[in-house]
Amino acid sequence: MVQPRTNRPNKYRKDGKREGRGKYVPKRKVCAFCVDKVETIDYKDVSKLRRYMSVRAKIEPRRRTGTCAKHQRALAVALKRARHLALLPFTPAQFAPAPVRQSVIATAPAPPPPPPPPAPVPQGQG
Numbered sequence: 501m502v503q504p505r506t507n508r509p510n511k512y513r514k515d516g517k518r519e520g521r522g523k524y525v526p527k528r529k530v531c532a533f534c535v536d537k538v539e540t541i542d543y544k545d546v547s548k549l550r551r552y553m554s555v556r557a558k559i560e561p562r563r564r565t566g567t568c569a570k571h572q573r574a575l576a577v578a579l580k581r582a583r584h585l586a587l588l589p590f591t592p593a594q595f596a597p598a599p600v601r602q603s604v605i606a607t608a609p610a611p612p613p614p615p616p617p618p619a620p621v622p623q624g625q626g
């Protein structure tokens with residue numbers, strides 16, 4: 501007799517089926533480019549390409565976007581072209597506008613007081 505390694509309640513019923521919400525069945529993702537019958541991915545279509553880029557400005561993997569292998573290869577080339585033309589960032593720091601960190605503001609020294617107004621130039625000389 502094999503003893504269970506944990507004392508958690510057995511979530512398997514006598515007939516071997518699991519109780520609860522049932523088996524996790526992931527929703528089958530479909531390649532958006534195949535649906536639209538896209539032959540070539542336009543590297544100038546920044547708004548579309550940006551969806552395939554993470555917040556860290558990295559190219560999203562296929563398992564997250566559902567893009568097929570053929571279109572993922574074309575997409576990667578298009579994203580890299582867009583980066584080269586500065587349409588898309590290489591790093592998150594290049595996302596415009598640059599975020600201003602609160603800690604920088606808090607630790608920054610106070611600006612120097614404005615200089616006194618210049619003394620009036622005496623008239624009648626020269």
Ligand SMILES: [Zn+2]
Nearest residue numbers: 531534568571
């Ligand atoms: Zn596809």
